[in-house]
Amino acid sequence: MGTGVADPISILGLLLGLCAAVPAWSKFLVETSSLTITLPESLKGSYDSAIGNFGVPQYGGTMAGTVVYPTKQADGCTPFSESFRGPNTGGRPVFALLDRGGCYFALKTWNAQNAGAAAVLVADDKVETLITMDTPDEGKYSDLIQNITIPSALIDKTLGDSLKKVLASNEMVNINLDWRESLPHPDERVEYEFWTNSNDICGPKCDAQAEFKRDFKGVAQLLEKGGYTSFIPHYITWYCPQAFIESKQCKSQCINKGRYCAPDPEQDFNKGYQGKDVVLENLRQLCVFKVATQAKRPWVWWDYVTDFQIRCPMKNNLYNQDCAEKVITSLSLSTSDVRSCMMDPELDADNPLLKKEQDAQVGTGTRGDVTILPTLIINNRQYRGKLDRAAVMKAICSGFQETTDPPVCLSGGVETNECLEHNGGCWENKKANITACKDTYRGRVCQCPLVDGVQFEGDGYTTCEAMGLGRCKVDNAGCWQEKRGDITFSACHESQSKGCQCPRGFRGDGIKECIDIDECKEKSKCQCPECMCTNKWGDYDCGCSKDLLYIREHDTCISKKSQSSKLGWAVSLIVFLGVASLGVVGYVVYKYRLRSYMDSEIRAIMAQYMPLDSSSEVNHHLTEEA
Structure with missing residues (x-):
């Protein structure tokens, strides 16, 4: 139910459309092809037909065929149950004559194409100037439209009625469609x-x-x-x-x-x-x-x-x-x-x-x-x-x-290798001769490649990066690497699935460069008072003055003598403690055995003057004495 006030968005959309599409001086010209009737004699002559805005018009060529008007489903809005190619067509291409109305022009053409028609002529249902048959906006017809491969054209109501009348009397109608002059x-x-x-x-x-x-x-x-x-x-x-x-x-x-x-x-x-x-x-x-x-x-x-x-x-x-x-x-x-x-x-x-x-x-x-x-x-x-x-x-x-x-x-087709110029605008590694440009019949695509079992990943245009195991074997995964003499440093690490990281002793982005860190100049290593620092590529050496020893883990110098005396003292202390321990143990054993011996002697003497409950010890003593 209306409110009497239109939605401003709708108004603007309408106005924008009108401003662009229908200015006062505008004109829409209908592109036509020449339609020539060769049979029957009563209709011989040339007529205009408005070329449909879909299908494949035969620009630059001609097509001759026989017209067929279906007795059923004449609007072409549903699939035809029978083929247009019949014994009465003499093997010539068939032009299906269909009535306007009931459904989209494209759907009529699609159904006729599936029934064997080589072209479609749609007869207008009212007297008017010819219009261009366009495609529907509905998405469900997009695949259908792309698969229409035959030409189609709209003819005016007068010509359409004349063709239907002649065909109803079983006369043959032959037509030539001529697109040679459709384009200058x-x-x-x-x-x-x-x-x-x-x-x-x-x-x-x-x-x-x-x-x-x-x-x-x-x-x-x-x-x-x-x-x-x-x-x-x-x-x-x-x-x-x-x-x-x-x-x-x-x-x-x-x-x-x-x-x-x-x-x-x-x-x-x-x-x-x-x-x-x-x-x-x-x-x-x-x-x-x-x-x-x-x-x-x-x-x-x-x-x-x-x-x-x-x-x-x-x-x-x-x-x-x-x-x-x-x-x-x-x-x-x-x-x-x-x-x-x-x-x-x-x-x-x-x-x-x-x-x-x-x-x-x-x-x-x-x-x-x-x-x-x-x-x-x-x-x-x-x-x-x-x-x-x-x-x-x-x-x-x-x-x-x-x-x-x-x-x-x-030529029957056109093949062009778009990767030959500027690499098709895709990513490439010129050093390793690796590119993301792949030439196809439908044009080039920028797709990161698979090289020696290593997959490159990225957008294909500006970046492609080697990923996973083995990536360092393919151009070092695009990471920095340098060799001097027998020493090689690399920013690619197999333990990492991606990325580049400068090794220890270097700094940088890991891709374009890794710069040696001068530990001596930056005073990050070998900085004790007695230390003497010498920078090396990717490392450093540190020595100590006089009779000192450098301990790398603690970045310090210590005295070699001091170390010896401390070690000797520690060893002496351990030996002393060992000897003392043995002495104490020996003394305890000695005291125990001495006491045991004295006890046995006293018992033996006392046994001579008074009886004892057990004489086993005395006998044992005497036996030992004997």
Whole structure:
């Protein structure tokens, strides 16, 4: 139930969209291909068909086929139970004629492709000028859209009704689709633009842009380096209406006092990134292209945007200036030049680059306004079809004048080793010939390598570090090491799974250097009054003056004589105590035996004068006496 007052966020979103998409002078041109009917005689002639913004249009080529209109499921919104390839088609490619309405254009095309159709013609359900069939925004259709490999086109209601009437009378309809003039091809160089966005959490279309940049980078750079193409990246911006410039929404989505805006990435003004973060990164990417072009390396833009989306994603909270400038530095571009190009976003004035972008959004000549992201413009004509490496390459190659096609357009595929130049912007150890750059068909990746059973770990761009057992055997794990004579010191320790640490006697970062500590100069060792210190590489020697002995554990000198006398006294004391102990024991034994003897003598004498209870002792005594 409405309240009568619209949500200000919704108002701003609507206004921003209107300001960008529908200016009073705007025009959206529909890219068409020529459709020629050769049979029946009653319909012979050429007609326009609006190229769908998905699938693979056959730019530069033609396709002939027979039209089939299904008697069931004519809207194509559900999978077809029967194949379009029947005995009545004569083995020719089949163009499925489907009714508009009921579901997305892309779903109709997908179902027809699965039933064997070579192309799809959608008949409009109302009398109107042709429109461009676009893809849905729902994520559930993203895989489907990427797998559509056939062309599609919209035809007007009048032509659609005529085709259905003829087919209902069992007449054969043969059609030629001609894309040879869909893109101009005036000379031996193709000029093309790519309208994109740095926002990476906007759903399937953002994902498709990111994948295309990675896949197409190698081809784009090869064409640019060879002088076959002239490429320019572009970014759509919005502006905030004057009445809303001071609003919280405009301030969070715009820079330069509302002149350049982008929608909030999360569609939530209270959390996450803001629209102005996207505008700033878009501007930075434009400046990277400008600085790289001035350095005569315009193709580096492709390296920057692909590396940025890998290293600085929004989902990891790395979508910021610090991360971006690390990528810029890794590509040997000047961060100060990029900053200078971006200018102050708080100025109440136009930014030359972004102003130029807004002007370029408006169509001129044969090119309409740019209102769909992403958009490719080839030779001033908007490309229609999916963002696919092979499909886009086919379109670009169709833009060269006949017989001037570069060799890359005549080959079945394009293979480029992106690791050969600047190591692909990845980490490398030139000394050990180890690199994180790995060339693949889809473009290079920066991935820390596995060398001799030792795994390197890191981001692959600026750092890779040997980890685990055996790491010191591979270029000493990148740690400092030096040998002098027969002595070698190293900052790599097998007992540690990672890192570098200078050995005892050295200090430093353990990577670039370990500097010998002069224990003598720093007065950290051998500092007793009698000590004499001599520094050595990684160690020291300490001697004592005169007749003194150095004790390293206590860092002190002691007298050798003093030591001898003390030792002699200790030994003498031990001997004396031993002898004394033996004397005492001997004396005690002696006294005991003497007393025992005297007792026995007295007993013997007394036995002669008086009887005793036992005479065993007397007898024993007498026996001994005898």
